[in-house]
Amino acid sequence: MKKMILTGVAALALLTGGVIGSGSIGGSVEAAQATLKFKDVPSTHWAAAAINSAVEQGFFQGYADGTFKPGSPVTKAEMASILGRLTDQPNAAIQEANNFTDVPEWAKSGVSAAIAKGFISPANYNGKLDAKASLTRGEMATWLAQGLSVVDSDYKQALSDVTNTVIPAKEYFTGKLAGSQKNAVAVALGTGLMSVANDKNFGTDRTTTRAEVAVLIARYASVAKTKPSDFKGLSELRQVGLTGTNLSIIAPKYKKTPERKISPNVDYSEVTDDFSKVRNKNIITDTNYADLKIKNWIIVNTFAKGAERSIYYPVFVDEGFTLLRGAYYSFAELELNVKSKTMTSLQAGSLLNSATINPMNSPRSDAFTLYGGPSINDVTKSRGVFTVNNPVYWSRGLLHFDKELISDVSLVAKEGPTYSVIATD
Template sequence: MGSKKVWKAFTAGMTGIIAAGCILGAAESVVSAEGAVNFKDKLPAWAKPDIEYAAAKGYMKGDERGKFNPNATISRAEFAAILARASSNPSDAGITGFGNIPGWSQDEVNMAVSKGFISPGDYPNGFNPNIPLTRRELAKWVASGLAAKDADFKKALSDTADTLVPVAEYYKGGLNKADYPYVSVALGTGLMGGYPDGRFGPAQTTTRAEAAVILRRFESIQGKKPDAFQDLKEFREVGLTGTNAISLGFEYAKDNGVEESFKKIRNVSTQLKNNIATIKLNRFILVNASKATDVKNLYGRMFVDKDYGTAFKMKKDRYEVFVEYAFTSNIDNMDVMTYLNSSSSPFLHLVGFKSGTISKFGIKTMPYLMGLVDKEHFFKKGIEVTFWGNGFILSNLPISDKDNGVSITVSGGKTFSIYKLD
């Protein structure tokens, strides 16, 4: 990068399931080194192939002692330079970069700016090149780079502005709403991943080993379209409509040619029997899993783990369903049985579930053992409570369309109806 650096040791106990990114068809100015690149320090097994790849391509180098320092933090300037070297994005000379970055990196940083990775407006007090790169910045840079090259990725960013992000910080705090699109694209493409405890770690710094892994994955992603990534398709649909059903192969039923989409009933206030309460459905999330140890979508991992338990046994012919409700009791001392008998539509009074993900992601649901429900917590008169209920819908019975899906009608006769054919 034009100067010798002494890397600060960094020992955060991280696993190698973090993110990714390099660029397919690297710029012609990048010269690949011949043969393997050997470093004198021990490289972590999960990142070793990617570190050696990044070094062989000339994207990353070791220090003057021949060490790679995989656990050292990577600075803003260093990662910007890597992106500038590796990216095949076209440069836009009309974009104004930074005018007074001290040290070696101004040209490299401004090249990353011209290729759409970095917005100078995000750094009104200066770029501060030596500050360690955070995972929040990393997600924004790589997602912005994808969007700068492909209008479909730009659309994916706008589609996910109000999506449900399957990370612990979504409910527990620590993820800004402005982060939703960038984290969604990073997660949905597999560029980045979360930690085993459910966190994304927006403010956490990035190591050199992680940067190498990110570059390598970015290289394979850059030439693809957003629709190539199932999880990103679901994130986009949830952001736009509140459900991921269509992304999982369901279709909307039609009434006089008009689709009975979830948007028709979303957040519609519906009065329950005898005016005991009102309820609104905010999200309708399907989980693709036939058993708790075989969850196929990222949304599923937000709700289902090895400790998952429900009132219904998981089977191959069904999808688990999780509905986010906003519920307001109109009576004092509402008990569980009153809640469960409040409507003839089961999807307007789904029960709770158990899972290790409840505490991991900060999800609110009724206790799995219904008799333990805290009335003050869930059913206090006049207080709106948001929580998740759990059920299932059939998906592949060879009977009729209506048996393979669900139909929910709320106030005003508005209906959400989906089905799935074999």
């Protein structure tokens, strides 16, 4: 193993703990340092390997009392210094000046380097970084996503594509995810760079700990070397953002319905398999109890395992549950304009004669409850009567592949386009 000679400043930092603020990254310390064990980081700690690796590379140091303090927060200045020293990160095409007035002297070069590499954009701040404040997970996601957009222009495109997507985090479903951080959180989740906590919140306002940063350093290096298109989750998020559905990724056998299978009353020149053409449009309904729009349509294959699973699987489906006869779940986010004060959930179900998009039922999984997704029960009272005129909630249906069952999905927008797809061989 190659040895790295520590300067007096670096050696002092190793004793006092914290983040090394100068020097190059990429080499290793001596073998004894590489296998450094901290008394507060047992081998069973979830981030033990990442912490030891981060210390080995010189990103972090332990404290004089033999601890690492994995749960301690990291300041913005500290994180900027770490990001500024990622040697594989290219410089941004457009260089912004470091005009922050509150950065301590020891961190100025590190912050400038992080800006040069595209992680931090001073234009998003009002002259002050609040450098000594603890870095939140939301801001961390923003910095890392901006860094990825410098590495590969397709990551920059992905940041744009997910603007209108459905994000698998509780804050999204409860309306508490800030618009300024939404896109970055989507990219962080879609690449596996970051994840939700046990309570299903991304935790945008939670501070970023030393242990988390140690893990993120390694993850970022891995993600930066991977093409955005290689992340299935990110591809889903982009597809939903652009079209309103992940159908083509999860159920690619569903194609545009052939003309011979379309009702003769439908002008086939108006038929499309582009869901964006009917997304958020008024759909022609079978009954007149309410106007109906479909905001998003999510498909989940309950039989998929591991990396083949939809990124939305944990949101809608409980672990271990599978459907019968090879069907997939169909979850549609609906917006209704109720025309009657006594409209019931049963009448809502009569709006569309479809087993795939059924306004009468909502997801019943424990997972969906944990994520805080709005269901029909949130907008109805006893006997299923709607309590609001413009409810928005998620419905539950089935996407069939069995030839003995009707598999086509057809939606006709009042504005004209007909969306129609069917399972193919």
